[in-house]
Amino acid sequence: MxxxxxxxxxxxxxxxxxxxxxxxxxxxxxxxxxxxxxxxxxxxxxxxxxxxxxxxxxxxxxxxxxxxxxxxxxxxxxxxxxxxxxxxxxxxxxxxxxxxxxxxxxxxxxxxxxxxxxxxxxxxxxxxxxxxxxxxxxxxxxxxxxxxxxxxxxxxxxxxxxxxxxxxxxxxxxxxxxxxxxxxxxxxxxxxxxxxxxxxxxxxxxxxxxxxxxxxxxxxxxxxxxxxxxxxxxxxxxxGLELDDEPYAPDIAPDTPPALEVESLSVPGSVDNVSLSLRPGEIVGVSGLIGSGRTELAQALFGMENATARSFRIAGQDAFPHSVQEAIALGIAYVPEDRLSEGLFLTQSIERNMVVSILDRLRRGLFLDRDAMRQKTEDMFSSMQIAAPSPETAVGNLSGGNAQRVMLGRWLLTGAKVLILNGPTVGVDVGSKAKIHHIIRDLAREEGVAVLMISDDVPELTGNCNRIHVMHDGRFVAEFAGADMTEDAINDSLKALK
Missing domain, CATH: 3.40.50.300 (P-loop containing nucleotide triphosphate hydrolases)
Structure with a gap:
């Protein structure tokens, strides 16, 4: 037998x-x-x-x-x-x-x-x-x-x-x-x-x-x-690789002014008086159970919700985005959790998916500047390390990790200085996940992008963030940083909410 x-x-x-x-x-x-x-x-x-x-x-x-x-x-x-x-x-x-x-x-x-x-x-x-x-x-x-x-x-x-x-x-x-x-x-x-x-x-x-x-x-x-x-x-x-698992520890001066500062942000029924500050080079995490209001928070920051706030500042200037177009103009970018249904045009090429948010900047009269479009796409295609034959490849033919890098590339072409990531590596394999984390860290450390990372994956947050908020019933109920920012501490906080 x-x-x-x-x-x-x-x-x-x-x-x-x-x-x-x-x-x-x-x-x-x-x-x-x-x-x-x-x-x-x-x-x-x-x-x-x-x-x-x-x-x-x-x-x-x-x-x-x-x-x-x-x-x-x-x-x-x-x-x-x-x-x-x-x-x-x-x-x-x-x-x-x-x-x-x-x-x-x-x-x-x-x-x-x-x-x-x-x-x-x-x-x-x-x-x-x-x-x-x-x-x-x-x-x-x-x-x-x-x-x-x-x-x-x-x-x-x-x-x-x-x-x-x-x-x-x-x-x-x-x-x-x-x-x-x-x-x-x-x-x-x-x-x-x-x-x-x-x-x-x-x-x-x-x-x-x-x-x-x-x-x-x-x-x-x-x-x-x-x-x-x-x-x-x-x-x-x-x-086949030895991946870096060192936690993210940016060298940010305490007096660095925030790239994004929000006081008492509310969305009826989902977000209740949340205050948040992101400095250039920071990666700040948000975790919470389903229904905690974390996605509505991200969408409110990107002008997608009927939100109110006591104050909303971008780089020290008062500016409240009431639409996605206003948010993009202010330098805010949002990568949604469901990239397939909310973020990408699957039958279209990598190039078209990348430049869709900057078409106005590529216009020359009534026409698009094809050379500029091609150059910007090829540069981002290379820097995002997208594994595909060419920028003409349809996004629907890409793996989850490569599709997510197309999303990141799209928003970086806008020159965004505040990047909101909702479930940045959902459905992504280990190798691609590590590469995406590396890209995000480089954007924060080298480019000074302020990153808000929303995730269910506690190790992802502790490995890439310098501060983490726990959200429940539309509010921040706990914050972790430094030696207190451990997987056990955050998991215990989440279990207490169930």
């Missing part, structure tokens, strides 16, 4: 002349929580599609319970017990929880009509098995992200899953929701179900996983018990 539920031996997969996977071997044991890590493009998605039957490998062998499978297709993979939960969950938003959970079972049974009592009973039973309470008659589109994820897990259990693959399952979850998900994952393990946890968040890898496999450039570069790894070791395996 094989020790592995599924084993992949010497798997290779090519697309054209590119080796997406190059002689990769890995195995997952029954009831094991196994983490698969790697940067974007390392081969994680390809190996998932191989083990779920979507891709047929060019070379290699796939075994279930020690027995080789001659050809694995999606239907065979499902019958073998493989279920993949992608980031979009693949649920029907306009159907109820019960309908989503019963649908696959009914299709497999060849039923043409819904047996409502049975569907609700099935849904309640599987949710009870997960020890969660969700209204089985609620439409899925009305559920929070964590609720949708639970429905997707429940659906996998109803399909008699033996291995559940979770692709970046915590990207859109709060800290409390991550804890709840981990409890469910451990419960799945207790039921003998294996979980392949695909993530680039190292703290989560270390907390939830028993074993780790790391891919880089289509090859397996590390594997072993999670107890044999720490954050630097995982980072080195993923990137």
């Amino acid at each position: 094989s020790e592995y539920l599924i084993e992949l031996k010497n798997i290779s997969k090519r697309f054209g002349g590119v080796h997406a996977l190059d002689g990769v071997s890995m195995g997952i044991r029954p009831g094991e929580i196994h983490c698969l890590a790697g940067e974007n493009g390392s081969g994680k998605s390809t190996i998932i599609k191989v083990m779920s039957g979507i891709y047929t490998p060019d070379e290699g062998e796939i075994l279930f319970d020690g027995k080789p499978v001659s050809r694995l297709d999606p239907i065979t993979a499902v019958h073998k017990g493989v279920q993949v939960i992608y980031q979009d969950f693949s649920l029907f938003g306009n159907l109820t929880v019960a309908e989503n959970l019963a649908l696959n079972t009914y299709l497999l049974e060849g039923r043409g009509r819904m047996d409502w009592p049975r569907a609700r009973r099935m849904a309640r039973e599987v949710l009870t098995r997960l020890d969660v309470e969700i209204d089985v008659d609620a439409e899925v589109e009305t559920l929070p992200t964590s609720g949708k994820q639970i429905v997707a897990i429940a659906r996998a259990i109803l399909a008699r899953a033996r291995l559940i693959v979770m692709d970046e399952p915590t990207t859109a979850l709060t800290g409390h929701e991550v804890d709840a998900l981990f409890a469910i994952v451990r419960d799945l393990q207790a039921q003998g179900i294996a979980v392949l946890f695909v993530s680039h968040k190292m703290r989560e890898m270390l907390e939830i996983s028993e074993r780790l496999t790391v891919f880089r450039n289509g090859k397996k570069v590390a594997e072993g018990a999670m107890s044999d790894f720490d954050e630097p070791a995982i980072t080195h395996a993923m990137t």
Whole structure:
């Protein structure tokens, strides 16, 4: 009897002349929580599609319970017990929880009509098995992200899953929701179900996983018990680099005048008398639970909210931005948390995405100065270290880290001196994350940009900020700096708010 539920031996997969996977071997044991890590493009998605039957490998062998499978297709993979939960969950938003959970079972049974009592009973039973309470008659589109994820897990259990693959399952979850998900994952393990946890968040890898496999450039570069790894070791395996983890400590004179100074800023229903000061070269952090008002604060500073303030000064001058255009003119820039829906034109080129905020400056009469536009884009393309064939590449073809650098480049072209970053590295792999942090630090230290960094990632804040505010119910309720600015202290402050 094989020790592995599924084993992949010497798997290779090519697309054209590119080796997406190059002689990769890995195995997952029954009831094991196994983490698969790697940067974007390392081969994680390809190996998932191989083990779920979507891709047929060019070379290699796939075994279930020690027995080789001659050809694995999606239907065979499902019958073998493989279920993949992608980031979009693949649920029907306009159907109820019960309908989503019963649908696959009914299709497999060849039923043409819904047996409502049975569907609700099935849904309640599987949710009870997960020890969660969700209204089985609620439409899925009305559920929070964590609720949708639970429905997707429940659906996998109803399909008699033996291995559940979770692709970046915590990207859109709060800290409390991550804890709840981990409890469910451990419960799945207790039921003998294996979980392949695909993530680039190292703290989560270390907390939830028993074993780790790391891919880089289509090859397996590390594997072993999670107890044999720490954050630097995982980072080195993923990137091949020794990344700088020194905290940000700018040399700013105490009497340096603020680049941005706001007193008693309020937004009805979300921000309540917040006062904030940012000096050139500072990176000031803001953390808080979902609903704390942090995003509304960022949007108010950028002229997107109906805000009031006792005073609002930019470089010592009274100036209150009542619109985005006024904020840009005052030298304020804002990078939103959801860059895909709020920040980027995915079908357009890197060049067009970068210059869209400075088109008025590039006009020569009725026409754009194409040479100036091209030069500015190429300079920023280089300084942002964007990995793409050229500035003509469509932004939708970029990785998350490169797309975020396009956003940063766009606003730096405006000459902004106050940069507001909301979730600057959400959905970004370790290597790109480190490069983005390096860029932000250089902007603050070398260019004198004042940065407001809003993030759920406490290590990101403590590693890059010289001061951190904790926000709750629209107010700043704690501030950390110097020796007091530790991960434990901030996490304790956040836990006290739950």
